[in-house]
Amino acid sequence: MPVRLWRKPLDAEKVKLPKAEIHILKNQCKGCGFCIQFCPKKVLEESEEINARGVHPPKVVDESKCIICSFCTSVCPDFAIFIVEKPCKEGC
Amino acid sequence: METVMAHPFAKYLREAMMPHIWCSGCGNGIILNCFVQAVDELQMDLNKLVVVSGIGCIGRAAGYVNTNSFHTTHGRPIAFATGIKLANPELEVVIISGDGDLFAIGGNHFIHAARRNIGIKVICANNFNYGMTGGQQGPTTPVEALTTTTPYGNIEHPFNLVHLAAASGATYVARWTTLHVRRLTQSIKKLLQKEGFGFIEVVSPCPEIFGRYNKMRTGLEMMEWFRKVSAIENFSDPAKAEITPERIVVGEFVDIAKISYEKLIHEKIAEINEKKMQW
Amino acid sequence: MNQKRVILEGSHFMNGDIACAEGAIAAGCRFFAGYPITPATEIAEHLAQRMLEVGGIYVQMEDEIASMAAVIGASYAGLKAMTATSGPGFSLMQENIGLAVMTEAPCVIVDVMRGGPSTGQPTLPGQQDVMQAKWGSHGDYEIIALAPSSVQEMFNLTIEAFNLSETYRVPAIVLADEVVGHMWEKVAIPPAQKIKIVNRKKANAPSEAYAPFMPDDDLVPPMACFGEGYSFHATGLTHDEHGYPQTSSSEVQQKLVKRLCDKIRKNADKIVRVEEVLLSDADIVVVAYGIVARAALSAVRKARAEGIKAGLLRPITLWPFPENHVAKIAQQTKAIVVPEMNCGQLVREVERAAKETPVTFLSKLGEEPHTPMEIFEAIRRNS
Numbered sequence: 001m002p003v004r005l006w007r008k009p010l011d012a013e014k015v016k017l018p019k020a021e022i023h024i025l026k027n028q029c030k031g032c033g034f035c036i037q038f039c040p041k042k043v044l045e046e047s048e049e050i051n052a053r054g055v056h057p058p059k060v061v062d063e064s065k066c067i068i069c070s071f072c073t074s075v076c077p078d079f080a081i082f083i084v085e086k087p088c089k090e091g092c
Numbered sequence: 093m094e095t096v097m098a099h100p101f102a103k104y105l106r107e108a109m110m111p112h113i114w115c116s117g118c119g120n121g122i123i124l125n126c127f128v129q130a131v132d133e134l135q136m137d138l139n140k141l142v143v144v145s146g147i148g149c150i151g152r153a154a155g156y157v158n159t160n161s162f163h164t165t166h167g168r169p170i171a172f173a174t175g176i177k178l179a180n181p182e183l184e185v186v187i188i189s190g191d192g193d194l195f196a197i198g199g200n201h202f203i204h205a206a207r208r209n210i211g212i213k214v215i216c217a218n219n220f221n222y223g224m225t226g227g228q229q230g231p232t233t234p235v236e237a238l239t240t241t242t243p244y245g246n247i248e249h250p251f252n253l254v255h256l257a258a259a260s261g262a263t264y265v266a267r268w269t270t271l272h273v274r275r276l277t278q279s280i281k282k283l284l285q286k287e288g289f290g291f292i293e294v295v296s297p298c299p300e301i302f303g304r305y306n307k308m309r310t311g312l313e314m315m316e317w318f319r320k321v322s323a324i325e326n327f328s329d330p331a332k333a334e335i336t337p338e339r340i341v342v343g344e345f346v347d348i349a350k351i352s353y354e355k356l357i358h359e360k361i362a363e364i365n366e367k368k369m370q371w
Numbered sequence: 372m373n374q375k376r377v378i379l380e381g382s383h384f385m386n387g388d389i390a391c392a393e394g395a396i397a398a399g400c401r402f403f404a405g406y407p408i409t410p411a412t413e414i415a416e417h418l419a420q421r422m423l424e425v426g427g428i429y430v431q432m433e434d435e436i437a438s439m440a441a442v443i444g445a446s447y448a449g450l451k452a453m454t455a456t457s458g459p460g461f462s463l464m465q466e467n468i469g470l471a472v473m474t475e476a477p478c479v480i481v482d483v484m485r486g487g488p489s490t491g492q493p494t495l496p497g498q499q500d501v502m503q504a505k506w507g508s509h510g511d512y513e514i515i516a517l518a519p520s521s522v523q524e525m526f527n528l529t530i531e532a533f534n535l536s537e538t539y540r541v542p543a544i545v546l547a548d549e550v551v552g553h554m555w556e557k558v559a560i561p562p563a564q565k566i567k568i569v570n571r572k573k574a575n576a577p578s579e580a581y582a583p584f585m586p587d588d589d590l591v592p593p594m595a596c597f598g599e600g601y602s603f604h605a606t607g608l609t610h611d612e613h614g615y616p617q618t619s620s621s622e623v624q625q626k627l628v629k630r631l632c633d634k635i636r637k638n639a640d641k642i643v644r645v646e647e648v649l650l651s652d653a654d655i656v657v658v659a660y661g662i663v664a665r666a667a668l669s670a671v672r673k674a675r676a677e678g679i680k681a682g683l684l685r686p687i688t689l690w691p692f693p694e695n696h697v698a699k700i701a702q703q704t705k706a707i708v709v710p711e712m713n714c715g716q717l718v719r720e721v722e723r724a725a726k727e728t729p730v731t732f733l734s735k736l737g738e739e740p741h742t743p744m745e746i747f748e749a750i751r752r753n754s
């Protein structure tokens with residue numbers, strides 16, 4: 001959609017977008033880097049840490065930027081990352 | 093202490109067999125991931141699901157899925173699956189195997205199962221080589237590619253798998269790369285719901301061997317190659333969908349309705365017995 | 372299903388291949404996958420008609436490799452399954468026969484032997500696949516092989532092959548020959564209730580506790596089939612009781628392979644069947660099987676008529692080889708004659724079991740089986 005047709009919904013301020021909770025199973029990571037590279041919002045980056053398999057698992061840079069597309073969940077060959085929607089209580 | 097939540101798909105994997113044997117950056121895990129996601133979304137009855145593999149790196153997939161599974165001989169999963177499906181048509185029989193397994197040693201079984209339209213579903217991890225045995229040339233290795241058995245560049249012409257499947261009579265044919273996880277998952281869901289013989293080719297990185305010999309040392313580099321050259325063209329002519337270094341056409345190629353072999357044979361059985369009763 | 376049409380009770384005139392096919396149906400076989408080959412084709416042709424009549428599956432595969440694979444698949448999906456072939460096809464099946472051994476898939480393979488090697492003599496009989504039946508696939512293993520010598524036995528031993536295969540979860544081979552396959556004779560098919568049928572031991576553990584390759588005391592694991600509520604893995608790789616691959620454990624390899632062999636070896640007494648004719652006072656014994664045993668029996672009778680104390684030991688089970696029977700008669704008799712339609716296969720086993728007793732081998736190749744006179748001459752020369 002061309003950018004000029006974008007409308008900001010009137011209730012944009014009121015709508016509460018679901019928030020992501022990113023789970024990384026660090027020791028399952030084999031360090032391929034797919035989740036970091038292909039996250040559309042660049043939520044992840046390589047950590048300094050060295051896991052049980054001798055690689056640097058990803059770490060979360062900014063969880064609030066996550067749009068819960070779950071691309072990382074699907075593209076991870078090692079089932080080492082997944083996203084859950086935070087239970088949405090008041091002010092989530 | 094942090095509490096570690098279980099992965100939502102962990103229940104589809106055999107814990108005792110984890111971690112899987114696949115290298116870092118290998119696409120096989122992505123295929124397995126998309127497969128179990130499709131199974132999850134369809135809420136399939138795991139008791140009625142059978143996963144069959146041949147031999148190869150991807151061949152280990154059968155053992156990893158927490159359902160009925162059989163790891164057969166090299167090249168023979170389709171023939172084996174044919175027996176299962178005909179013996180018990182209520183079972184959903186899925187084959188997850190490699191390009192070498194399904195199209196070199198097992199090529200004959202593939203075309204005949206497609207021709208008969210047996211209701212089995214084939215997912216092929218095409219990594220352009222024989223990963224398990226150390227990276228030899230195979231039936232999908234691109235021209236001029238380097239492998240351990242084509243040290244001067246491959247002079248054979250690769251199969252265009254989607255064209256082969258379509259020409260052999262498959263009712264569903266699609267190709268994706270391991271980068272197209274969302275579409276692949278949806279495509280697997282569709283495959284699992286089709287009647288008759290269906291096929292999905294998944295172009296998949298083998299950085300450890302194929303990549304290493306062909307200037308793409310990591311899974312990331314191979315995935316970036318897929319991103320750069322793949323184009324989604326649904327229902328385009330599979331004959332024109334040859335994979336080249338410059339272009340990987342992905343999408344659905346065939347989606348037709350055709351009565352399956354197992355239905356036909358059970359119709360025949362019913363017909364024969366009706367006639368006999370009248371004698 | 373109309374029970375009458377399943378088991379064709381009564382007296383029939385049929386050839387060996389058809390009797391074999393009817394035996395399969397009577398045994399409860401409901402899946403046949405095959406590929407045409409002389410002299411076994413009639414089994415497939417007959418089953419193409421009969422299987423569907425009894426609600427079973429007949430499928431012609433693209434080759435014998437596929438046929439054997441499909442048979443294992445069908446067996447794991449819960450049906451009694453069979454294929455039939457001759458030498459060239461039997462060669463193609465060998466790798467998957469190994470898979471059936473390793474995954475303990477009950478199944479029956481009929482090999483109607485013709486002359487080999489290679490395409491050989493398609494329309495002439497042979498007994499050249501005896502060692503291949505035992506050793507054709509790679510690795511150490513045991514199978515069961517039965518050798519019919521009449522059309523009636525084509526019927527009976529096919530049932531027996533199914534029963535043994537279901538009991539021990541092992542491929543059972545009917546090693547017939549072209550003459551027995553194509554010969555027409557009377558066959559008496561008993562009523563269903565007189566036919567002994569054995570079905571595989573079913574898994575009965577709760578699904579969480581089920582270990583698919585955990586044997587009972589008889590060394591045979593109860594079998595779950597796909598779709599019966601047990602999610603389990605089977606593989607041709609060396610595996611533990613749970614079916615999980617253990618490719619670098621010597622302990623698991625030893626345990627598994629020894630058990631696969633022992634479940635046959637230690638039960639050999641229960642499996643082995645022979646026919647013994649005039650053995651108690653025999654000075655000379657003919658050991659013969661399949662069609663050759665028929666001529667051997669005539670030869671033995673003729674020898675007796677001429678005052679030579681001859682007897683016949685006919686192995687019905689070629690594998691496991693009836694070595695105790697041979698060893699026993701070897702102690703009582705002065706000489707053994709072994710006529711075979713090959714260059715010397717089962718004779719090696721006879722020699723091994725006979726120890727000091729002299730064994731004379733009588734080879735026949737590329738023609739009809741031995742005549743009674745030929746065997747009689749051998750008896751006379753050696754008595």
Ligand SMILES: Cc1ncc(C[n+]2csc(CCOP(=O)(O)OP(=O)(O)O)c2C)c(N)n1
Nearest residue numbers: 147148149150166190191192193222223224
């Ligand atoms: C009859 C037979 N021949 C050869 C082999 C050795 N072998 C094992 S895996 C393999 C190739 C597998 O290639 P592919 O199917 O593409 O799977 P990948 O390892 O690439 O995932 C071969 C040749 C075998 N196991 N059996």
Ligand code: SF4
Nearest residue numbers: 114115118149223298
């Ligand atoms: S060798 Fe290649 S195909 Fe095999 S696991 Fe490694 S990356 Fe994957």
Ligand SMILES: [Mg+2]
Nearest residue numbers: 190191219221
């Ligand atoms: Mg491959």
